[in-house]
Amino acid sequence: MNKWESNFQLGETLTHEQLNFFDKHGMIVFRNFISPEKISTYLEEIKRLEATWLEEKREKVNGIPLKFGKDEAGNKTIQRLCFTSLFSAPLHQLLEDPRFVQLSALLEPYESRVAENEKDGLVVNNYLNTPQSSFTQMGWHTDSPRDIFLGQKIMPMLNVGIHLDNCPFENGGLRVLPGTHKQGVLKLLFGKKYFIDNNDDQNEIGFDINSGDLTVHDGRLWHRVKQSPKFGEESRRRVMYVPIVTGKYKPKTEASKTPFYHFFTSKIHH
Ligand SMILES: O=C(O)CCC(=O)C(=O)O
Numbered sequence: 147m148n149k150w151e152s153n154f155q156l157g158e159t160l161t162h163e164q165l166n167f168f169d170k171h172g173m174i175v176f177r178n179f180i181s182p183e184k185i186s187t188y189l190e191e192i193k194r195l196e197a198t199w200l201e202e203k204r205e206k207v208n209g210i211p212l213k214f215g216k217d218e219a220g221n222k223t224i225q226r227l228c229f230t231s232l233f234s235a236p237l238h239q240l241l242e243d244p245r246f247v248q249l250s251a252l253l254e255p256y257e258s259r260v261a262e263n264e265k266d267g268l269v270v271n272n273y274l275n276t277p278q279s280s281f282t283q284m285g286w287h288t289d290s291p292r293d294i295f296l297g298q299k300i301m302p303m304l305n306v307g308i309h310l311d312n313c314p315f316e317n318g319g320l321r322v323l324p325g326t327h328k329q330g331v332l333k334l335l336f337g338k339k340y341f342i343d344n345n346d347d348q349n350e351i352g353f354d355i356n357s358g359d360l361t362v363h364d365g366r367l368w369h370r371v372k373q374s375p376k377f378g379e380e381s382r383r384r385v386m387y388v389p390i391v392t393g394k395y396k397p398k399t400e401a402s403k404t405p406f407y408h409f410f411t412s413k414i415h416h
């Protein structure tokens with residue numbers, strides 16, 4: 147069966163079972179990481195940021211392009227926001243939750259940090275399956291080669307997903323190929339066609355994800371977002387991602403240049 151169960155909770159420290167599970171599979175789901183009240187607050191903040199940025203006609207944050215689409219009523223909407231915690235006190239406070247520090251255990255012996263103003267910061271993905279949407283799925287990829295595009299060595303990293311909508315397995319959503327974080331660099335680079343390949347894989351697995359759940363995956367793990375078989379509001383899937391990174395500190399500012407890979411991915415994230 148391609149649907150896996152998880153009853154893990156993130157406590158004061160990660161348990162041996164959790165560390166072993168992550169080491170073996172390259173990903174882990176923690177249930178009920180944030181409360182429904184907090185989720186409402188974050189959704190409000192995201193709506194506020196979206197309205198502000200549309201009003202300002204903002205196109206990028208710290209050099210990273212926002213991704214625009216239209217909702218069912220034909221109104222302009224932002225389907226991928228970045229660096230959101232730099233513009234919202236509640237989102238900034240979320241990243242200060244001490245439980246994020248616990249996740250550093252998954253990268254040991256490397257020292258790591260929550261990348262609030264590096265890479266794309268705290269990203270919000272807003273998937274919607276409608277004719278005018280420009281973000282319904284995301285093809286197979288790993289998160290690591292973005293470093294290579296930037297001319298850097300691949301450094302260990304985690305991508306942490308904070309899920310804001312329920313997404314049962316049957317509705318698509320996050321799919322991963324467990325164990326692929328341990329493959330060689332050739333498989334990492336050429337295992338599948340980056341972002342273009344949206345095909346099912348017999349080895350892919352997924353979970354019933356509930357709003358409030360946390361997912362953590364290794365940057366080298368192959369994963370994708372499968373399109374929802376539903377349409378309109380029923381297909382909406384909002385999830386925030388923040389990387390936990392190692393290596394040299396590389397903060398971004400409004401003067402930062404748009405990285406090359408964004409010219410590529412913006413064409414194919416449909
Ligand atoms: O939306 C998701 O669950 C995954 C997003 C993702 O893989 C990415 O932004 O790199």
Ligand SMILES: [Fe+2]
Nearest residue numbers: 287288289369
């Ligand atoms: Fe990814």
